[in-house]
Amino acid sequence: MEKTEQTPSGNVHTLSLLVENKSGVLQRIAGLFGRRGYNIESLAVGPTERPEYSRMTIVVRLEAKPVDQVVRQVQKLVPVIEVKELKPEDLIERELLLVKIKTPEQNHAELRAIADTYEAQIVDVSPDALMIEAAGTAAKLDALEERLVKYGIQELCRSGRIALERGFKTLAPPSLK
Amino acid sequence: MAKEKMTAAQAVVRALELEGVDYIFGIPGGTILPIYDAMFSSKKLKHVLVRHEQVGAHAAEGYAHATGKVGVCFGTSGPGATNLVTGIADAYMDSVPLVAITANVATSLIGTDGFQEADITGITMPITKHNWLVTHPEDVPRVLKEAFYVARTGRPGPVLVDIPKDVLNMNVDFEYPDEVHIPGYLHEPKEKPRLGDAAQLIRSSTRPIIYLGGGVRTSNGFPEVFEFCELVGAPVVTTVHGKGAFPETHDHCLGMFGMHGARYANYAVQNADLIIALGARFDDRVTGKLSTFAPEAKVVHLDVDPAEISKLVTATVPLVGDLKVLLPQLGAEVKRIFQEKGRPDLAPWWKKVNDWRAKYPLRFKQEGEKYILPQTAVDRIWRKCEGRAIVTTGVGEHQMWAAQFWKVSAPRQFITSGGLGTMGFCLPAAIGIQCARPDALVVGIDGDGSFQMTLQDLATAVDLKLPIKIFILNNLFLGMVRQWQELFYDGRFSETPLSDLPDLVKLAEAYHCLGLRARTLEELDGVIDQALAHRDGPCIVDIRVKRQEKVFPMVPAGAPLHDMIGGD
Ligand SMILES: Cc1cc2nc3c(=O)[nH]c(=O)nc-3n(C[C@H](O)[C@H](O)[C@H](O)COP(=O)(O)OP(=O)(O)OC[C@H]3O[C@@H](n4cnc5c(N)ncnc54)[C@H](O)[C@@H]3O)c2cc1C
Ligand SMILES: Cc1ncc(C[n+]2csc(CCOP(=O)(O)OP(=O)(O)O)c2C)c(N)n1
Ligand SMILES: [Mg+2]
Numbered sequence: 001m002e003k004t005e006q007t008p009s010g011n012v013h014t015l016s017l018l019v020e021n022k023s024g025v026l027q028r029i030a031g032l033f034g035r036r037g038y039n040i041e042s043l044a045v046g047p048t049e050r051p052e053y054s055r056m057t058i059v060v061r062l063e064a065k066p067v068d069q070v071v072r073q074v075q076k077l078v079p080v081i082e083v084k085e086l087k088p089e090d091l092i093e094r095e096l097l098l099v100k101i102k103t104p105e106q107n108h109a110e111l112r113a114i115a116d117t118y119e120a121q122i123v124d125v126s127p128d129a130l131m132i133e134a135a136g137t138a139a140k141l142d143a144l145e146e147r148l149v150k151y152g153i154q155e156l157c158r159s160g161r162i163a164l165e166r167g168f169k170t171l172a173p174p175s176l177k
Numbered sequence: 178m179a180k181e182k183m184t185a186a187q188a189v190v191r192a193l194e195l196e197g198v199d200y201i202f203g204i205p206g207g208t209i210l211p212i213y214d215a216m217f218s219s220k221k222l223k224h225v226l227v228r229h230e231q232v233g234a235h236a237a238e239g240y241a242h243a244t245g246k247v248g249v250c251f252g253t254s255g256p257g258a259t260n261l262v263t264g265i266a267d268a269y270m271d272s273v274p275l276v277a278i279t280a281n282v283a284t285s286l287i288g289t290d291g292f293q294e295a296d297i298t299g300i301t302m303p304i305t306k307h308n309w310l311v312t313h314p315e316d317v318p319r320v321l322k323e324a325f326y327v328a329r330t331g332r333p334g335p336v337l338v339d340i341p342k343d344v345l346n347m348n349v350d351f352e353y354p355d356e357v358h359i360p361g362y363l364h365e366p367k368e369k370p371r372l373g374d375a376a377q378l379i380r381s382s383t384r385p386i387i388y389l390g391g392g393v394r395t396s397n398g399f400p401e402v403f404e405f406c407e408l409v410g411a412p413v414v415t416t417v418h419g420k421g422a423f424p425e426t427h428d429h430c431l432g433m434f435g436m437h438g439a440r441y442a443n444y445a446v447q448n449a450d451l452i453i454a455l456g457a458r459f460d461d462r463v464t465g466k467l468s469t470f471a472p473e474a475k476v477v478h479l480d481v482d483p484a485e486i487s488k489l490v491t492a493t494v495p496l497v498g499d500l501k502v503l504l505p506q507l508g509a510e511v512k513r514i515f516q517e518k519g520r521p522d523l524a525p526w527w528k529k530v531n532d533w534r535a536k537y538p539l540r541f542k543q544e545g546e547k548y549i550l551p552q553t554a555v556d557r558i559w560r561k562c563e564g565r566a567i568v569t570t571g572v573g574e575h576q577m578w579a580a581q582f583w584k585v586s587a588p589r590q591f592i593t594s595g596g597l598g599t600m601g602f603c604l605p606a607a608i609g610i611q612c613a614r615p616d617a618l619v620v621g622i623d624g625d626g627s628f629q630m631t632l633q634d635l636a637t638a639v640d641l642k643l644p645i646k647i648f649i650l651n652n653l654f655l656g657m658v659r660q661w662q663e664l665f666y667d668g669r670f671s672e673t674p675l676s677d678l679p680d681l682v683k684l685a686e687a688y689h690c691l692g693l694r695a696r697t698l699e700e701l702d703g704v705i706d707q708a709l710a711h712r713d714g715p716c717i718v719d720i721r722v723k724r725q726e727k728v729f730p731m732v733p734a735g736a737p738l739h740d741m742i743g744g745d
Contacts, residue, residue: 072484
């Protein structure tokens with residue numbers, strides 16, 4: 001069941017950023033990635049344990065450039081307090097999926113069973129459609145998506161990955177702790 | 178300091194005074210009027226009214242480059258702000274500390290396509306170290322404090338502060354902060370610099386080369402660099418921004434290398450077994466084809482910007498930090514290891530280098546030429562200035578002849594637009610330099626094309642009676658482009674000939690300044706003397722040079738650094 005990454009191994013990286021929660025910060029970061037040719041595969045941003053900071057998780061795909069170069073360029077942005085690459089073996093990552101399936105009522109039981117296998121919920125039901133919510137690793141959601149294709153996916157939305165490093169380490173530099 | 182009530186516009190003026198600003202270059206307009214009004218009564222700030230905001234930005238660059246202080250320029254909202262963009266981009270590429278202050282339309286109009294509204298913080302995000310849109314008047318003192326701090330620290334560069342007009346008119350309780358707290362700025366490097374490893378590499382190298390860049394200037398590390406170069410005893414090459422980082426008249430200095438560097442300098446780099454790069458960023462104009470750059474060399478790279486390390490050329494030993502601090506530490510390690518294990522024998526290497534130097538000197542041949550060669554002009558002006566002048570240039574062939582033949586032996590004396598390569602830089606930079614250094618001899622080596630991009634600011638130079646001397650190497654061509662057309666496009670001179678306009682002598686007359694012309698070699702010396710003797714305002718000199726002369730040697734774009742054409 002477990003699907004491997006679609007892209008060649010070694011060139012997709014997960015970056016975790018602690019940034020100032022101010023207007024324009026997302027634009028600065030997205031702009032840097034754009035102009036330096038770093039492809040963003042997914043980007044998720046949201047509040048943190050402290051209101052003055054946001055955390056971003058950026059999954060970046062790099063053709064030839066080393067990820068260190070990306071980290072150093074991002075670190076130079078003034079509102080970026082800390083940035084770190086999270087290695088696959090060191091991180092817990094999650095993504096959220098909402099998917100709407102147009103399907104007659106007789107299929108609903110089958111879909112519930114699939115949802116159960118993926119620890120997903122049915123969050124909305126109408127006579128000829130239902131919506132499933134699932135959370136997990138990108139690979140798990142990819143697999144679920146694949147299972148659902150034949151029932152007719154009407155609309156699909158994924159949140160982009162969020163990730164934290166395992167263990168006691170945190171991203172905030174000592175000066176902020 | 179007690180808090181004082183004032184408008185945000187007055188707070189801007191007060192902050193500039195407290196930062197020790199003396200010169201500001203700009204043009205007023207509707208939205209920035211409150212600042213100009215507040216400045217009207219300032220006794221400390223001298224505002225230079227330029228005729229185009231781009232000139233204001235370049236003049237501020239010239240000022241900053243010549244002094245190491247932060248340059249300041251103003252622009253009003255919309256076109257005033259967008260006119261600053263080229264100068265800001267230029268400062269960004271060349272690591273020049275600059276604070277640009279713009280006003281924007283009132284907060285209520287922002288986002289409505291208001292009259293003269295431009296999203297200047299959005300526009301300048303990619304070309305500033307940071308920028309600020311100030312929406313609360315009480316933030317003005319802190320933001321200006323941060324702006325100056327960010328501009329001058331670490332790797333210097335431009336910043337921009339944009340303040341809407343309504344905010345400028347609001348009141349603040351002014352208190353200027355003593356300190357700056359920006360949690361995301363200037364991180365301590367994660368690793369300690371491996372000075373011992375670097376020293377070990379230097380000890381075991383038999384063909385070392387020292388590569389000096391603009392970082393020597395921005396760090397003010399001239400004495401440290403001199404001492405280090407003397408200690409290591411290796412050949413020294415520089416970038417165009419490294420000119421003056423080590424005296425070019427010193428026997429160890431091979432001068433500029435790169436696309437238009439001397440053959441011997443490029444050969445030395447290509448054959449080195451160790452490159453010690455100090456405050457330089459391996460620009461494509463100096464490396465040539467990257468995969469063939471110095472194939473046998475290990476690299477010690479000292480730079481204050483961690484993102485420069487291994488960006489283009491992988492560093493064997495990176496040293497991240499301020500050159501002024503780190504280089505003496507490296508020197509101490511080297512000294513220790515030399516004492517312990519003896520110095521490497523560089524004699525065979527020097528013999529090789531000196532053979533190249535003897536065989537492929539940088540030269541030109543005026544004898545037998547009917548017209549003045551541009552190199553002759555540069556050489557004669559340089560001789561007559563006796564090393565006293567601060568020189569600045571436009572962009573093109575004339576710039577490269579200046580880089581080749583204007584030998585610089587002191588810091589901050591060769592000021593040019595390298596990274597962006599902005600035509601029109603010369604006159605504005607000369608204005609800024611002369612403001613900063615009223616007693617210095619300021620010389621411009623300009624091109625006819627470049628000069629015409631900003632010549633309206635002769636008026637500014639005349640207003641201020643600045644005794645700048647702009648020598649225009651007039652080839653009636655966009656020469657550098659013409660050179661590429663001749664060499665790589667079968668001589669198809671598409672849109673590069675320039676008509677013989679304007680008459681530069683009459684132009685000078687129209688601006689009430691001195692205009693001179695030399696058409697022949699016989700006229701040249703006299704005209705230079707006359708220009709240098711003129712102290713009563715600016716002087717422009719139209720030097721008619723051989724039109725088809727090209728800059729050699731040259732590494733064609735994308736070729737290996739040792740594959741040079743010409744100059745052999
Ligand atoms: C027509 C034309 C032709 C050109 N041909 C050539 C040529 O043949 N040869 C040539 O050299 N250039 C040439 N140039 C210029 C070239 O494009 C680059 O601008 C130049 O090579 C860059 O110089 P630099 O490496 O010294 O870097 P700069 O742009 O001056 O950068 C300075 C470096 O120092 C670092 N630094 C700053 N402060 C410190 C500090 N305190 N401590 C340590 N490090 C610090 C910075 O992080 C940066 O990496 C040409 C330009 C034009 C327009
Ligand atoms: C603003 C700008 N536009 C275009 C160019 C491209 N360009 C580089 S050199 C050059 C010709 C410069 O002509 P001139 O100033 O007469 O100098 P010359 O090469 O003839 O000495 C041009 C057009 C540039 N560098 N800057
Ligand atoms: Mg020309």
